[in-house]
Amino acid sequence: MTILAIALAYAGFVALCLAMERHHGEVFGTRRIPSRRRVALRLAGWALLAASFPTCIADWGWAFGPIAWCGVLTAAALPIVLLLPYRPRAMAALAPALPILGAIGACL
Amino acid sequence: MKAGFRQSMAWLHTWSGLVVGWLLFAIFLTGTVSYFRPEISLWMRPELQQAAPGTRATEVVIAEMQRRAPAAPSWIILMPSERNPVASAFWRDPTATPRGFRQAQLDPRTGGDLAARATAGGDFFYAFHFQLFGLPIPIARWIVSFCAMVMLVSIVSGIVTHRRIFADFFTFRPRKGQRSWLDGHAALATLALPYHLMITYTGLVTLIALTMPWPILTNFEGNRAAYTAAVFGIDEAVPRAGVATPLTPVTPLVAEAKARWHGGEIGRVLVTNPGDSTATITFQQQDSDRVSVSRRTIIFNGTTGAVIATREPDGPADATRGVMYGLHVGRFGGGVMRALFFLSALMGSAMVATGTILWAVKRRQKSGAGAGTRLVEILNVGAIAGLPAAMAIYLLANRLLPVEMAGRITWEVYCFFIAWAVLLLHPLFRSHRRAWQEQLWLGAVLQVAVPVVNVVATPGSALAATLPAWRWDIAGIDLACLAFAVLLGGCACMVGREAAAPRQRRGAVQSAAAE
Numbered sequence: 194m195t196i197l198a199i200a201l202a203y204a205g206f207v208a209l210c211l212a213m214e215r216h217h218g219e220v221f222g223t224r225r226i227p228s229r230r231r232v233a234l235r236l237a238g239w240a241l242l243a244a245s246f247p248t249c250i251a252d253w254g255w256a257f258g259p260i261a262w263c264g265v266l267t268a269a270a271l272p273i274v275l276l277l278p279y280r281p282r283a284m285a286a287l288a289p290a291l292p293i294l295g296a297i298g299a300c301l
Numbered sequence: 302m303k304a305g306f307r308q309s310m311a312w313l314h315t316w317s318g319l320v321v322g323w324l325l326f327a328i329f330l331t332g333t334v335s336y337f338r339p340e341i342s343l344w345m346r347p348e349l350q351q352a353a354p355g356t357r358a359t360e361v362v363i364a365e366m367q368r369r370a371p372a373a374p375s376w377i378i379l380m381p382s383e384r385n386p387v388a389s390a391f392w393r394d395p396t397a398t399p400r401g402f403r404q405a406q407l408d409p410r411t412g413g414d415l416a417a418r419a420t421a422g423g424d425f426f427y428a429f430h431f432q433l434f435g436l437p438i439p440i441a442r443w444i445v446s447f448c449a450m451v452m453l454v455s456i457v458s459g460i461v462t463h464r465r466i467f468a469d470f471f472t473f474r475p476r477k478g479q480r481s482w483l484d485g486h487a488a489l490a491t492l493a494l495p496y497h498l499m500i501t502y503t504g505l506v507t508l509i510a511l512t513m514p515w516p517i518l519t520n521f522e523g524n525r526a527a528y529t530a531a532v533f534g535i536d537e538a539v540p541r542a543g544v545a546t547p548l549t550p551v552t553p554l555v556a557e558a559k560a561r562w563h564g565g566e567i568g569r570v571l572v573t574n575p576g577d578s579t580a581t582i583t584f585q586q587q588d589s590d591r592v593s594v595s596r597r598t599i600i601f602n603g604t605t606g607a608v609i610a611t612r613e614p615d616g617p618a619d620a621t622r623g624v625m626y627g628l629h630v631g632r633f634g635g636g637v638m639r640a641l642f643f644l645s646a647l648m649g650s651a652m653v654a655t656g657t658i659l660w661a662v663k664r665r666q667k668s669g670a671g672a673g674t675r676l677v678e679i680l681n682v683g684a685i686a687g688l689p690a691a692m693a694i695y696l697l698a699n700r701l702l703p704v705e706m707a708g709r710i711t712w713e714v715y716c717f718f719i720a721w722a723v724l725l726l727h728p729l730f731r732s733h734r735r736a737w738q739e740q741l742w743l744g745a746v747l748q749v750a751v752p753v754v755n756v757v758a759t760p761g762s763a764l765a766a767t768l769p770a771w772r773w774d775i776a777g778i779d780l781a782c783l784a785f786a787v788l789l790g791g792c793a794c795m796v797g798r799e800a801a802a803p804r805q806r807r808g809a810v811q812s813a814a815a816e
Contacts, residue, residue, distance in 0.1 A: 195637050199445045206743055210471045213471070215472075216471055218721075253634065253638070256592055257638065260628070260634070261637075261638055263495045263496065263499075264496070264641025264642060266495075267645050268641060268644055270470075271644070272334065273471055274471055274473045274488050275473070278474060278475050279304065292660070
């Protein structure tokens with residue numbers, strides 16, 4: 194479950210990252226983001242970050258969950274910052290892949 | 302005010318960070334590894350690794366203590382837990398030298414002695430983290446408190462200085478010299494900001510009775526013992542009545558405590574006046590069950606087994622202190638939670654390190670290689686690259702010093718400090734970049750040496766034995782050393798690559814100028 198929480202937060206941060214012109218340019222080669230896409234990315238980003246919170250609560254309970262969530266956000270954001278300058282496309286490609294893997298892992 | 306608010310904050314951030322940076326890095330890194338203090342201690346006592354907590358530990362250990370020290374005024378017993386399979390008992394014995402205390406490591410299944418090599422284990426890093434080494438304890442704690450206060454100032458002034466927290470949230474531009482250091486420093490700070498604020502503030506709170514004693518002195522009229530009794534639930538000793546009475550069986554008391562704590566485990570047992578009619582038995586709950594370290598406590602009459610008093614530390618002040626302290630030490634929530642804390646703490650250490658490096662890089666670009674810049678650079682190498690190497694030496698000394706050696710505990714610690722002192726001096730005699738490369742490579746090699754020497758010296762605790770047995774608590778130390786080796790080796794490569802980069806590049810200029 195912790196893996197799923199990190200995966201969701203990772204996907205959320207990537208979406209928010211891609212909604213920024215400079216990073217959109219680094220990944221897709223163009224800084225111009227259609228405004229609908231920008232809104233969609235922002236919404237998806239915040240929604241995914243929000244979704245990682247109940248995942249932490251389900252895993253840890255109300256006493257520990259919120260504390261764990263802070264650590265989860267940090268653990269999810271760090272690889273993005275490290276991957277972005279070196280492997281921008283891999284960074285973006287992992288965003289849909291990780292939550293799926295995380296969900297499968299959580300079900301097993 | 303001549304300069305603007307932001308400029309003065311930038312000035313404050315630059316200089317406050319430098320003043321305490323090196324010591325702060327040591328405090329941060331030793332604190333980071335202290336999340337795994339029991340695991341490090343167990344790794345350093347391979348003789349104890351096969352012990353197991355057992356199911357009737359409380360009964361076994363109390364029965365054993367009745368045999369060993371029937372006349373002692375009190376026994377304090379730290380019970381085994383998931384993370385530490387050994388029961389540690391402490392009792393007063395006037396014949397014991399030098400302090401009139403005896404202690405024993407007991408097998409919680411049999412009550413027998415567990416003999417292990419003498420070592421300070423993870424307690425050394427833990428104690429260094431808040432009281433350094435070799436200084437009078439109050440002075441050392443004042444120094445650490447001061448560093449934490451300056452850290453808090455640095456964090457707040459850093460937030461003000463960093464104008465583009467959200468715009469640069471994901472930004473890291475490598476191979477651009479000063480720009481890269483600034484990006485890295487800011488990213489490490491921003492991504493774990495909640496942690497940095499929490500750990501610095503709660504760190505101050507853990508030492509607040511020392512730095513701000515007035516509320517205690519006022520409310521308890523200067524009587525610190527009364528404060529301790531009220532906060533920690535430890536009452537003053539009652540003299541023995543002289544009426545021999547056997548201790549009550551403990552099994553029902555254990556059941557009672559667990560029922561009252563909804564399954565919470567017993568962490569500490571305190572027995573006063575055992576064998577006397579005035580005996581009491583106190584149980585305190587284990588830390589790992591809740592965030593707060595304020596312990597739930599039950600005091601039983603030691604002869605009848607009746608509950609004398611209970612303590613539910615849920616008053617607002619007590620709960621606040623307990624939760625803050627608990628957040629700082631992170632004993633709750635299990636291994637994954639600790640891994641998350643560990644990662645954030647490591648980022649904190651790296652944030653401090655990149656901060657002091659950034660200071661030197663910036664300074665050198667602006668005003669060239671003055672004596673001050675050179676001094677900062679020399680200290681940076683020994684304080685940042687030297688420390689992980691010295692920490693590896695400490696673990697290696699644990700395996701390589703003879704088990705029967707006299708003064709073994711002290712010598713392990715001396716090995717650490719001798720290594721660190723050498724590495725603090727080494728950059729004096731090398732060019733700046735050389736010094737970085739050599740110390741980072743040395744650190745990487747020493748970190749790799751830890752699991753390798755472990756194979757040779759104590760095969761039973763090496764990865765080949767611990768991984769198939771799923772002993773992550775022990776294997777984790779070896780694996781962490783390998784991970785640190787990769788990290789240090791990677792940094793060494795980066796220093797090398799930067800040296801090879803073309804000089805025209807804006808970023809490379811000032812670091813190449815170091816030669």
